[in-house]
Amino acid sequence: MFDVNKIRQDFWMLQGKTNEGKPLIYLDNGATTLKPNCVIEMINDYYKKFTSNIQRSDYQLAYQVDEAYQKAREVVADFINCQSREVVFTYGATHGLNQVAYGYGLKNLSKNDEILITVAEHASNTLPWYRLAQITGAKVKFIPLDDKGRLTLENVKKMLNEKVKIVSIAHVTNVLGYCSDIKEISKAVHEVGGILVVDGAQSVPHIKTDVKDLDCDFLVFSGHKMCGPTAIGVMYGKYHLLEKMEPLMLGGGMNSRFDASFNVLLKEAPHKFEAGTPNIEAVLGLKAAIQYLQAIGMDNITRYEVQLRKYAISEMKKLDNVIIYNSDADVGIISFNIIDKDKILFGHDVSTYLSKHGLCLRSGNHCAKNLWQHLGTDSTVRCALYFYNTKQEIDKLIEVLKTTTLENCIDAVI
Numbered sequence: 001m002f003d004v005n006k007i008r009q010d011f012w013m014l015q016g017k018t019n020e021g022k023p024l025i026y027l028d029n030g031a032t033t034l035k036p037n038c039v040i041e042m043i044n045d046y047y048k049k050f051t052s053n054i055q056r057s058d059y060q061l062a063y064q065v066d067e068a069y070q071k072a073r074e075v076v077a078d079f080i081n082c083q084s085r086e087v088v089f090t091y092g093a094t095h096g097l098n099q100v101a102y103g104y105g106l107k108n109l110s111k112n113d114e115i116l117i118t119v120a121e122h123a124s125n126t127l128p129w130y131r132l133a134q135i136t137g138a139k140v141k142f143i144p145l146d147d148k149g150r151l152t153l154e155n156v157k158k159m160l161n162e163k164v165k166i167v168s169i170a171h172v173t174n175v176l177g178y179c180s181d182i183k184e185i186s187k188a189v190h191e192v193g194g195i196l197v198v199d200g201a202q203s204v205p206h207i208k209t210d211v212k213d214l215d216c217d218f219l220v221f222s223g224h225k226m227c228g229p230t231a232i233g234v235m236y237g238k239y240h241l242l243e244k245m246e247p248l249m250l251g252g253g254m255n256s257r258f259d260a261s262f263n264v265l266l267k268e269a270p271h272k273f274e275a276g277t278p279n280i281e282a283v284l285g286l287k288a289a290i291q292y293l294q295a296i297g298m299d300n301i302t303r304y305e306v307q308l309r310k311y312a313i314s315e316m317k318k319l320d321n322v323i324i325y326n327s328d329a330d331v332g333i334i335s336f337n338i339i340d341k342d343k344i345l346f347g348h349d350v351s352t353y354l355s356k357h358g359l360c361l362r363s364g365n366h367c368a369k370n371l372w373q374h375l376g377t378d379s380t381v382r383c384a385l386y387f388y389n390t391k392q393e394i395d396k397l398i399e400v401l402k403t404t405t406l407e408n409c410i411d412a413v414i
């Protein structure tokens with residue numbers, strides 16, 4: 001049974017107060033999430049009880065860490081339904097997307113090839129493709145979004161042709177919270193011989209993800225957006241693609257042999273992508289986070305968040321000073337602005353005012369700087385929910401939004 005009050009006991013940060021002495025209302029889960037105690041304890045245990053490097057040493061302690069590290073790969077594989085050799089640990093979604101762009105793109109793209117993205121993509125799923133296009137002469141093209149900002153299968157199909165080698169899109173977009181039909185899009189992309197890269201940074205934490213069912217070629221995500229530590233992420237790749245891909249970084253742990261005549265033999269995937277000492281405690285923390293989410297149940301998490309979003313939207317719609325940009329989002333992301341005297345208030349000032357009341361909401365362009373023309377504003381306030389948020393927290397948000405005026409914002413800023 002999903003019991004939010006019981007779940008909240010697992011989060012140390014939800015027990016305390018902010019510096020202003022208010023209960024913390026954390027609604028910035030699109031940026032990063034809070035960590036449950038089991039994740040913090042796992043990291044502590046690694047440092048307190050079994051610190052050692054991995055895959056290098058032959059003593060008992062090192063074996064114990066090797067085993068725990070390998071187990072983490074299996075836990076991730078089970079979580080997204082792939083083989084453990086298809087799980088590459090990265091420093092986050094950004095690292096994963098760069099790895100795909102350079103490791104796959106540089107080898108497989110040339111002049112006149114096309115890379116398709118959308119204007120709703122995060123910088124991490126935009127800039128590596130710009131760079132790849134500059135180096136290879138390929139072109140980056142934008143799949144048009146519909147009026148609301150959704151990516152439709154129809155529009156994807158209109159852009160597909162035999163020149164398209166890579167389509168890279170978010171499963172869930174980070175400003176509007178729209179979920180794309182990855183399964184159908186992957187079929188269409190494969191029909192023209194392209195590959196589909198999925199940015200799962202905002203979907204994997206919230207929706208049960210099965211890469212076999214989606215049939216995407218790559219999926220990347222970040223641990224810190226799903227109760228795990230920062231600087232750990234995953235790049236899933238179909239094994240035959242990983243085999244042919246070049247690593248972004250070279251160093252210890254990823255090679256089998258090299259000599260002074262410059263002969264280098266790399267290890268097989270996934271190890272060839274993990275150069276240097278990895279972020280061991282974060283890998284173990286990610287394992288604890290995934291096991292924690294699995295114990296709650298991903299379907300329960302999605303259901304609860306969707307209900308909470310509906311409640312938040314219905315309450316926000318009652319306020320005349322709020323413009324909502326995505327009332328029909330598929331997950332718990334609500335992008336909005338506040339109007340006072342017919343003018344949109346500066347989002348960062350709104351966030352500062354909200355913060356005086358213990359509310360943490362991010363404002364700005366949320367790293368999706370190509371989206372502003374489509375939205376008609378270059379900044380929104382974003383309420384991003386997770387499964388530990390409550391209706392009472394939404395009520396508090398509504399109460400404070402009612403008093404969000406230019407005057408109050410100015411007072412909060414100075």
Ligand SMILES: Cc1ncc(COP(=O)(O)O)c(C=O)c1O
Nearest residue numbers: 092093094122124174199201222
């Ligand atoms: C959709 C999306 N993609 C990629 C990223 C980048 O994630 P990270 O900074 O963890 O690498 C983010 C982060 O906000 C995101 O929202």
